[in-house]
Amino acid sequence: MEILFYLLAIVAIASALGVVLSKNPVYSVLSLICTFFAIAAQYILLNAQFLAAVHIIVYAGAIMVLFLFVIMLLNLNILVETQRFTTARLTAAFTGGLLCLVLIAALRSAGDIKAANPANAKIGLIENLGMTLFNQYLLPFEVSSLLFLAAMVGAVVLAKKEIA
Amino acid sequence: MVYCSPWLTEQSFFKEDFTPAHADKFLFNLAPGIAMFVALITGAAIPWGGTLHLFGTDYALQIADLNIGILYISGVVSIGVYGIMLGGWASNNKFALLGAIRASSQMISYEIGMGIAIIAIVMMSGSLSLDEIVRQQAGFHWNIFYQPIGFLIFITCAFAECNRTPFDLPECEQELVGGYHTEYSSMKLGFFMFSEYVNMFISSALMASLYFGGYNMPFIDQLGLPQNVLTLLGTAFLFAKIFFFIFFFMWIRWTIPRFRYDQLMHLGWKVLMPLAIVNMLLTGGAILLKNGL
Numbered sequence A: 001m002e003i004l005f006y007l008l009a010i011v012a013i014a015s016a017l018g019v020v021l022s023k024n025p026v027y028s029v030l031s032l033i034c035t036f037f038a039i040a041a042q043y044i045l046l047n048a049q050f051l052a053a054v055h056i057i058v059y060a061g062a063i064m065v066l067f068l069f070v071i072m073l074l075n076l077n078i079l080v081e082t083q084r085f086t087t088a089r090l091t092a093a094f095t096g097g098l099l100c101l102v103l104i105a106a107l108r109s110a111g112d113i114k115a116a117n118p119a120n121a122k123i124g125l126i127e128n129l130g131m132t133l134f135n136q137y138l139l140p141f142e143v144s145s146l147l148f149l150a151a152m153v154g155a156v157v158l159a160k161k162e163i164a
Numbered sequence B: 001m002v003y004c005s006p007w008l009t010e011q012s013f014f015k016e017d018f019t020p021a022h023a024d025k026f027l028f029n030l031a032p033g034i035a036m037f038v039a040l041i042t043g044a045a046i047p048w049g050g051t052l053h054l055f056g057t058d059y060a061l062q063i064a065d066l067n068i069g070i071l072y073i074s075g076v077v078s079i080g081v082y083g084i085m086l087g088g089w090a091s092n093n094k095f096a097l098l099g100a101i102r103a104s105s106q107m108i109s110y111e112i113g114m115g116i117a118i119i120a121i122v123m124m125s126g127s128l129s130l131d132e133i134v135r136q137q138a139g140f141h142w143n144i145f146y147q148p149i150g151f152l153i154f155i156t157c158a159f160a161e162c163n164r165t166p167f168d169l170p171e172c173e174q175e176l177v178g179g180y181h182t183e184y185s186s187m188k189l190g191f192f193m194f195s196e197y198v199n200m201f202i203s204s205a206l207m208a209s210l211y212f213g214g215y216n217m218p219f220i221d222q223l224g225l226p227q228n229v230l231t232l233l234g235t236a237f238l239f240a241k242i243f244f245f246i247f248f249f250m251w252i253r254w255t256i257p258r259f260r261y262d263q264l265m266h267l268g269w270k271v272l273m274p275l276a277i278v279n280m281l282l283t284g285g286a287i288l289l290k291n292g293l
Helices: A002-021 A023-047 A047-072 A086-107 A125-134 A138-159 B005-015 B023-047 B069-079 B080-090 B094-125 B130-135 B147-163 B186-211 B228-252 B259-290
Strands: B051-055 B057-060
Touching: A002 A023, A002 A047, A002 B080, A023 B057, A023 B080, A047 A125, A047 B069, A047 B094, A086 A125, A125 A138, B005 B130, B023 B069, B051 B228, B057 B259, B069 B080, B069 B094, B069 B130, B080 B094, B080 B186, B094 B147, B094 B186, B094 B259, B147 B186, B147 B259, B186 B228
Parallel strands: none
Antiparallel strands: B051 B057
16 A cells, blocks of 8 residues: 555646646646546545545546636647746745745644544545534635636626627 | 457457657657556446355455445546547647547547436435445346436447447548547557557446446345355346346447437536436436335
């Protein structure tokens, strides 16, 4: 299991690097899909099958298809030279470095964190997840569903043609 | 599709394998493999029969009884589009690209109706495991009697997901030459063809399992046959149902002409999706009434 974890971690990091480093946007998207699969496999190692399946359906199955769709439609495979945006690049590198700093600071003592409910290894299975979501966390769950509905309605309104 | 007979697919081992000069070689070769792989792995979660008792051990005729079987299948269906999309894009041909774009938007649109139709089944059975759903239909309690609208939505979406007529616009030969596989030849074309047929077989198996009782047949348990014979008979019945649905796919193909693309989108988003949501609400209401509110 430990070997599998490290193998998946290596795949995830390597394909995440591929997202940033590949010149062709289509290959970037494909690398990102690889990353998602590696992360989904990590979820399965943690016995969180539902999360893994939803991760694949939502990210690999829907969002990345849309990414690929847009890249193909706009024919972005021609290399776009980003040389002139040096300020933007500098800013991006600076903010990325800051984020990295924050993440390292936050995760430095991650080894000391105890699992919240180590007795129950089946917490990631769908029955337990459903029970927890609809009993303990009902209000946040419903509020977030409202948020999604609002986002959906907003997207439809934006995409709608002006009438008269 | 004009030339999709399985005979020709077999022949295509022997034909010249041609790669266009401006194609993206890696993805061009990868795409048929993805299409085939994704088509084949769906079968792992489908229960092909009951349990066989051989030499003191029970063998379930299902590769993996997943706790999340239905989600696994919708996940695989949702990544099924990559083979077609990448194949169409990597060909570097405008007809292939148009076919790929059509395929992806069509498959994304019809996944939604299909998913919501399945949710009604999940609500009724209270389980995401396909084996459990099939077992609950034992006797003559087939889901088709409780979910006729859901089945209608599911079968329409299955036709669209498999790119079969009347929804085969990604390979519409009058407009797009050959659609996404215009540039493909030899066994790579064969893989695209095969994956379409495998998808057809798998969606027939899903329809049989979700709505028509899977390997169950009414009154068969009253014959007093031994367990192993019953299991094998059940598998035979499942295959009979699957063959009926494949026949149905062919039947529709030679009966109904192709849709126009805007009609296809209209049907998917403005008819099937609201209908599926109404069906889901009705199912929820019926369950509440049955349980005495």
